[in-house]
Every structure is written in structure tokens, then in C-alpha cells.
Amino acid sequence: MADFTIVGGGLAGCSLAIALHKRGKDVKVVDRGDAVTSTKVAAGIVNPITGPYLTKEPRFNEFWSHALKFYRAFEGLVGETLFREMSMVRLLDSEQQVTKWQSRLKSPSYQECITSDALHIGDEFYSEFGGFTIECAGHLLTADFIDATKRFMGDQWQVGEVLEPEPEEMTIFCEGVNGLHNPLFDWVHFRPAKGEILTVQINDLKEDRIVNRGRVWLLPIGDGVFRVGATYDWDSNDCNVTAEGREFIESRLKGLIKVPYEVLDQRAAVRPVIGTRKILIGIHPGHDRVGFFNGLGSKGVLLAPFFADNFAAHLCGETEIDEGANLRGNL
Numbered sequence: 116m117a118d119f120t121i122v123g124g125g126l127a128g129c130s131l132a133i134a135l136h137k138r139g140k141d142v143k144v145v146d147r148g149d150a151v152t153s154t155k156v157a158a159g160i161v162n163p164i165t166g167p168y169l170t171k172e173p174r175f176n177e178f179w180s181h182a183l184k185f186y187r188a189f190e191g192l193v194g195e196t197l198f199r200e201m202s203m204v205r206l207l208d209s210e211q212q213v214t215k216w217q218s219r220l221k222s223p224s225y226q227e228c229i230t231s232d233a234l235h236i237g238d239e240f241y242s243e244f245g246g247f248t249i250e251c252a253g254h255l256l257t258a259d260f261i262d263a264t265k266r267f268m269g270d271q272w273q274v275g276e277v278l279e280p281e282p283e284e285m286t287i288f289c290e291g292v293n294g295l296h297n298p299l300f301d302w303v304h305f306r307p308a309k310g311e312i313l314t315v316q317i318n319d320l321k322e323d324r325i326v327n328r329g330r331v332w333l334l335p336i337g338d339g340v341f342r343v344g345a346t347y348d349w350d351s352n353d354c355n356v357t358a359e360g361r362e363f364i365e366s367r368l369k370g371l372i373k374v375p376y377e378v379l380d381q382r383a384a385v386r387p388v389i390g391t392r393k394i395l396i397g398i399h400p401g402h403d404r405v406g407f408f409n410g411l412g413s414k415g416v417l418l419a420p421f422f423a424d425n426f427a428a429h430l431c432g433e434t435e436i437d438e439g440a441n442l443r444g445n446l
């Protein structure tokens with residue numbers, strides 16, 4: 116019998132399994148093996164300054180340094196490169212954004228993320244409002260991260276669906292958006308956000324940084340191939356690709372680059388968002404042997420390592436659950 120059964124082997128479940136294993140615990144992961152999941156479809160980008168208001172996650176530095184250590188340590192265990200630190204160019208797209216960025220720049224917390232050099236960006240991009248270069252960005256090969264965890268766990272990774280907790284074991288549900296259908300957590304306010312993403316070939320673009328123009332980003336993955344996205348649809352809950360999704364991304368891409376491209380692939384999945392983008396971890400208020408780790412939203416790569424370690428440390432009696440993320444404190 117394992118010390119912990121983790122239900123769901125996405126970014127949340129894998130990170131928690133690694134964090135518990137690190138603490139010497141016997142862990143089993145049971146995963147349905149769905150071909151399409153949020154983690155398998157995700158771009159895997161870490162971006163410190165996001166959205167039209169150029170907002171920096173207040174605890175970014177803490178989460179970022181934790182994530183770097185976590186992924187590097189796991190890479191050491193499995194002998195594989197999974198996470199790469201990358202530069203990201205953020206292009207501004209209006210006069211209002213230029214003004215907003217000038218005011219953001221008064222804060223040292225923003226200054227420390229960016230280079231002081233002048234922006235260098237190729238003529239292939241529309242860059243009429245300028246921009247800046249972010250240093251602390253990165254990219255996780257999310258599907259490879261799952262595969263590496265699976266190999267690392269060996270027989271302790273099982274394919275199957277868990278519908279209720281194992282009676283004898285501590286069961287932690289890391290089900291992503293499927294948590295929506297778990298009756299034990301029907302009081303959690305899930306707000307799933309479907310996302311679509313394209314893979315494109317752009318032969319005339321030599322760019323090895325992530326380039327982001329707010330409503331669209333371009334991630335180089337090698338040999339002139341880029342991932343580009345993504346949509347946010349708060350009304351659909353399926354993983355079907357749509358003509359509207361493709362059209363939306365392509366229209367944004369045409370506002371970012373001037374060179375031709377060819378669409379190679381289109382994928383869709385649903386991000387597990389809870390409430391106002393809240394990550395929740397902890398023990399069920401009515402069941403001491405049932406846990407929950409969900410709500411990674413659109414920042415799973417940045418958040419999963421920190422909260423997996425925090426939850427694992429709590430489960431091993433080492434620490435309290437991070438105040439803002441405690442399931443019991445957020446009913």
C-alpha cells in the first residue's frame with residue numbers, strides 16, 4: 116500500500132508526486148491517460164509580466180526561483196532537459212500601453228525583470244510602439260515532463276480512473292478540469308477556460324526568443340516551427356478545435372508578423388481555473404484522508420513546483436499550507 120495515491124498525472128499530480136518522492140514517501144499515481152489534457156496541450160511558457168495592463172505576479176520572484184530549482188533537480192534525476200530559461204520580447208500595442216509601461220517602470224520589481232539594453236527586434240515584426248526584453252521567462256516541455264515523470268515512477272504509475280478515494284490510503288485529487296465532476300468537491304467554484312493553440316511554420320523568421328504582443332505570443336520550438344496562441348473561451352468546456360479559434364489566433368498573428376506562415380496543427384484543451392484564478396491545495400474539510408491540488412489556471416508551469424513542495428511538506432508534517440492557497444481557508 117502506497118503512503119499516497121495521486122489521482123491525475125498532469126502538471127499538478129506529477130509535481131506533487133515528485134515533491135513527495137523527494138521526501139521519501141511511497142507514492143502511486145493513477146491517471147486516465149487521456150490523449151488531450153491541459154498539460155499535454157499547453158505551451159508551457161513562464162511569463163512574469165502579463166496581460167494588457169502589464170501586470171507582474173506579486174510573488175513571481177519566489178515562485179520563479181522555486182520553479183528553477185525544482186525543474187533542474189528533476190532534470191538531474193531523469194537525465195533529460197525539460198525546462199529552458201528564455202528571453203521574451205514584449206511588444207507594446209498602443210499609446211496607452213506605452214504610458215502604462217512607463218509608470219510600471221518606476222517600480223524596482225519591474226526593473227529587475229528586464230534588460231537595460233535597447234530593444235532589438237527584427238523587421239519581420241510589427242513593433243511601432245516599441246517594447247522591452249524580459250530575462251526571467253522560460254519554457255517547460257510539458258508533455259515530456261509527464262512522460263519523464265511516468266518513467267521515473269515506473270510501476271507506481273498506473274493507468275485507470277479513480278471515481279472515489281481509496282479507503283485505506285491518503286488520496287489526493289489532482290484532476291485538472293475533471294475536478295468539476297468530483298462530487299466530493301462540488302462546492303469548489305470551477306470556471307474552466309478553454310484554450311486553442313496553433314503550431315505554425317515560419318521559414319522567413321529567425322527568432323529564438325518568445326515574442327509576445329499581449330493578445331498573441333509566438334514560441335520558437337526549432338527548425339522554423341513556432342507555437343502561437345492562445346484563445347480564452349469561458350463558455351465552452353470541450354477540447355474540440357474550432358474555425359473561430361483558428362481565425363482569432365491567425366488574425367492576432369497577422370498583427371504581429373509581416374512574413375508568411377503555414378499552419379501545421381491546431382489543438383484545444385481546458386485550463387483548470389478556480390474562482391478568480393485561485394490555486395487551491397489542502398485536505399478536504401470533511402475527509403481527513405482526501406486531498407486536493409487544483410486551480411493552476413494559465414500559470415501552471417510557474418506555480419506547480421512551489422505549491423507541490425508546500426503541500427508535500429505539509430503532508431509530511433513539516434509546515435503549514437500557504438495561507439492564500441489553503442482549501443480549508445477558502446470555502
Ligand SMILES: Cc1cc2nc3c(=O)[nH]c(=O)nc-3n(C[C@H](O)[C@H](O)[C@H](O)COP(=O)(O)OP(=O)(O)OC[C@H]3O[C@@H](n4cnc5c(N)ncnc54)[C@H](O)[C@@H]3O)c2cc1C
Nearest residue numbers: 123125126127147153154157158159160277291310415416
Ligand atoms: C491552450 C493552452 C495553453 C496553455 N499555455 C500555458 C502556458 O504557456 N504556461 C502555463 O503555465 N500554463 C499554460 N496552460 C495551462 C496549463 O496547461 C495548466 O495550468 C496545467 O497544465 C494544469 O495541470 P493539471 O495537472 O491541473 O490538469 P491536467 O493537465 O488536466 O491534468 C489532469 C490529469 O488528471 C487525469 N484525471 C482527471 N480525472 C481523473 C480521474 N478521476 N482518475 C484518473 N485520472 C484523472 C486527466 O486525464 C489528466 O491527465 C495552458 C493551457 C491551455 C489549454
